[in-house]
Amino acid sequence: xxxxxxxxxxxxxxxxxxxxxxxxxxxxxxxxxxxxxxxxxxxxxxxxxxxxxxxxxxxxxxxxxxxxxxxxxxxxxxxxxxxxxxxxxxxxxxxxxxxxxxxxxxxxxxxxxxxxxxxxxxxxxxxxxxxxxxxxxxxxxxxxxxxxxxxxxxxxxxxxxxxxxxxxxxxxxxxxxxxxxxxxxxxxxxxxxxxxxxxxxxxxxxxxxxxxxxxxxxxxxxxxxxxxxxxxxxxxxxxxxxxxxxxxxxxxxxxxxxxxxxxxxxxxxxxxxxxxxxxxxxxxxxxxxxxxxxxxxxxxxxxxxxxxxxxxxxxxxxxxxxxxxxxxxxxxxxxxxxxxxxxxxxxxxxxxxxxxxxxxxxxxxxxxxxxxxxxxxxxxxxxxxxxxxxxxxxxxxxxxxxxxxxxxxxxxxxxxxxxxxxxxxxxxxxxxxxxxxxxxxxxxxxxxxxxxxxx
Ligand SMILES: [Zn+2]
Numbered sequence: 030x031x032x033x034x035x036x037x038x039x040x041x042x043x044x045x046x047x048x049x050x051x052x053x054x055x056x057x058x059x060x061x062x063x064x065x066x067x068x069x070x071x072x073x074x075x076x077x078x079x080x081x082x083x084x085x086x087x088x089x090x091x092x093x094x095x096x097x098x099x100x101x102x103x104x105x106x107x108x109x110x111x112x113x114x115x116x117x118x119x120x121x122x123x124x125x126x127x128x129x130x131x132x133x134x135x136x137x138x139x140x141x142x143x144x145x146x147x148x149x150x151x152x153x154x155x156x157x158x159x160x161x162x163x164x165x166x167x168x169x170x171x172x173x174x175x176x177x178x179x180x181x182x183x184x185x186x187x188x189x190x191x192x193x194x195x196x197x198x199x200x201x202x203x204x205x206x207x208x209x210x211x212x213x214x215x216x217x218x219x220x221x222x223x224x225x226x227x228x229x230x231x232x233x234x235x236x237x238x239x240x241x242x243x244x245x246x247x248x249x250x251x252x253x254x255x256x257x258x259x260x261x262x263x264x265x266x267x268x269x270x271x272x273x274x275x276x277x278x279x280x281x282x283x284x285x286x287x288x289x290x291x292x293x294x295x296x297x298x299x300x301x302x303x304x305x306x307x308x309x310x311x312x313x314x315x316x317x318x319x320x321x322x323x324x325x326x327x328x329x330x331x332x333x334x335x336x337x338x339x340x341x342x343x344x345x346x347x348x349x350x351x352x353x354x355x356x357x358x359x360x361x362x363x364x365x366x367x368x369x370x371x372x373x374x375x376x377x378x379x380x381x382x383x384x385x386x387x388x389x390x391x392x393x394x395x396x397x398x399x400x401x402x403x404x405x406x407x408x409x410x411x412x413x414x415x416x417x418x419x420x421x422x423x424x425x426x427x428x429x430x431x432x433x434x435x436x437x438x439x440x441x442x443x444x445x446x447x448x449x450x451x452x453x454x455x456x457x458x459x460x461x462x463x464x465x466x467x468x469x470x471x472x473x474x475x476x477x478x479x480x481x482x483x484x
Contacts, residue, residue, distance in 0.1 A: 050116045052091040052149065055109055059150035060084040061178055062301065063157070064294055067125035068141040071134040074125070076159060076172040079143070079294075082184035087149050088203035088304030092484045094118075094149075098477065099379065100356035101323050102126040103161050104168050105146055110154040110175060117148050121324035122356070124281075124289055126161070130371050131282050143293030144325070151178050164373050194303030197232055198250040203304040207354070207482045210305035211252040214277045214290075215313035218256040227311050227331045228252045234343045235350065238458075240472045240479070247483040251303045262288070262312045274299060277310060277328065279318055288318040288328045296326075306482050307354055319345040321352030340464060348458050351467065355475040358383040360452040360460035360468075362442045363418055372444045381474035382459060383443040386451045394453055394470040397437040405451055406438025414447070421463060428455045437469050 064079040094117045096104070101120030109116050125142040128134055154177040160168040176183070200206055211231070213224040228250075236245045259271045263278035266285055276292030279285060290296050290310060300308055310328040312318075317338070319329040327349040333341045351357040358380035372378050377385045377393075384392060389404040398404070408431050416423050428434060434455055443452035443460075452460060457468035467475065 049093075049095045050114065052094065055116045055153070056087075056149040056151055058087045058091075060087045060147050060301075061150040061176070061183075062297065063146045063148070063176070064297070065144050065146065066141050067123055067144055068139060069125070069129070070137050070139055071129050074129070074161065074171065078174060080184065081176060081182065082186055083150055083178065084147075084186075084301050086203075086304060088208045088306060089147075089149060090482055090484055091204045093481050096120055096481075098356075098481060100381070100478075101379075103159055105148070106158045106160070107148055107151070108156040108158070109151070110156050113156075116151070116155070119146075119148070119324065120356070121146070122322050123325060124291070124322065127322065128282055133283065142291070145293055145297045147297075151176075154178070162379065164376065166376055166379055190302050192253045192255055192299065192302040194251045194253060196249070197228055197252055198236075198245075198248060200246045200249055203249060203306075205483055206249045207247055207307065207479055208249045208251060208303075208305045209307045209309060210300060210303050211250065212274070212296075212300065212308060212310045213253075213255055213257075213313070214274050214310050215257055215260060215262040215271060217258070217260050220260060220313060221254050221256055223331075224254065224311065224313070225252070231311060231329070231343075231346045234346055238347050239466055240476045244476065244479050247479050249304075251305065253299065253303055255299055261314055264314075264316065275310065277312055279316065281320060286318045287320050288312065288330070289320045289322070290326060290328070307350075309350065309353070317341060317345075319349045321349035323353060323356035325353065327353035341462075344458070344462060344464055351459055351471060351475070355471065355478050356380055357459050357467075357471050357474060358444050360443045360457050361462075362445055362447050362450070363414065372446060372450060374449050378444060378450070380444075382453055382457070382468070382471045384439060384451050385449060386439050389439070392439060394437065394473075397453070397469055397473065398439075399436070402433065402436055402438045404439045406433050406436070406440050408433060408440050408455060410441055421461065425456070425461065425463060425465075428461075431455055 062082050066077050068075045096118045102122040105119045107117040123144045157174050158170050159172040160170045163169050211228045216224045232250050235241050255274050257272050261271050262273050263270050265280045275290035275296035277290045279288055281287040281289035308326050311331055314330045315332050315334045321327040329346040413427055437453050439451040443450040453470035454468035456465050
């Protein structure tokens with residue numbers, strides 16, 4: 030009998046190790062929403078709790094509770110308090126961590142940004158730990174708290190839906206799909222019809238691009254019709270200020286084309302009306318702009334009225350989704366950005382599509398490189414750099430004439446850095462401002478994330 034019990038216990042441990050924690054053992058099919066503030070300077074970061082509440086549904090995977098992707102600037106771990114078992118984890122990035130690399134942060138002033146974490150609602154008290162990568166990319170734990178979801182300190186707002194979610198594409202239960210939620214900003218009530226058309230347009234653009242085209246059945250697409258009082262969003266450099274739904278503004282982190290939402294609570298109050306894994310704000314503007322932060326937000330302008338630029342929003346929409354869904358790094362290095370030394374030298378970036386190539390034997394996309402391809406992979410960089418940035422046709426022509434065009438290797442110039450970072454292919458949607466597809470490494474990284482969320 031003892032032996033049988035031992036075998037049973039062993040089997041239980043083995044099953045847990047093979048499958049991870051079981052959703053029904055630890056969680057209810059609801060969302061525990063944790064609103065936080067991140068405050069600090071270039072080198073200091075303090076996280077504080079603002080509000081904790083329970084939302085009536087949960088759209089995430091019921092199977093993949095432990096995050097094995099190793100993406101994002103931060104990493105959340107949730108432990109069952111009684112058994113000290115890791116029951117949930119997620120990687121994510123924040124506006125604050127980007128802000129820390131800006132010249133403003135270098136002046137040693139303090140700023141505060143909101144962030145919201147959504148996890149399945151635990152049945153019993155849990156311990157939350159947040160770890161953040163240091164400049165060497167090691168995850169360092171720096172925030173810890175206990176939450177009892179049954180306590181009076183957790184709000185249970187009445188389940189009144191302010192906005193009714195509309196389905197654009199539906200392939201099955203939100204627990205088994207990547208749920209993409211499209212939110213409008215800067216559309217007045219009269220302009221919402223236009224928003225619906227924009228949603229349809231961008232959905233078509235996305236699912237015409239690989240790997241989304243092949244994996245379309247892994248997605249649901251939803252939208253909410255949320256009007257604003259005035260048309261357009263804030264554009265400080267033109268002294269134009271509107272009534273954004275979520276504090277959405279151009280000139281985020283003092284970069285004109287960078288558009289981010291700064292009223293995080295309003296954003297999540299509205300987004301909570303629909304199931305989602307990924308939030309995408311389409312804003313009513315014809316001024317070039319957008320942004321994307323891993324597991325937080327993507328934004329894109331709706332249209333371009335300059336005839337030659339009509340395709341630009343299509344480029345932006347897919348590019349920014351690459352950041353938000355796949356934590357893909359920018360592969361370009363010749364366009365101005367908001368950051369100072371975003372990637373420190375001699376440190377391997379965690380993003381799947383750029384490398385410091387410190388050791389070519391352990392290149393993270395080595396399985397996609399042919400043995401005959403040299404590393405680093407030579408290309409005519411000096412000539413490319415001599416062409417003006419605006420000459421995109423000339424640049425593309427030059428790339429296409431390269432010996433290693435269409436080959437996966439390691440090409441110098443990536444992640445805003447001309448010298449010490451490398452990208453996987455000569456061209457990619459994360460490299461050039463064009464409708465070029467994602468390179469094979471970016472595609473394979475996106476496929477991994479899509480599968481993780483849709484199991
Ligand atoms: Zn790429």
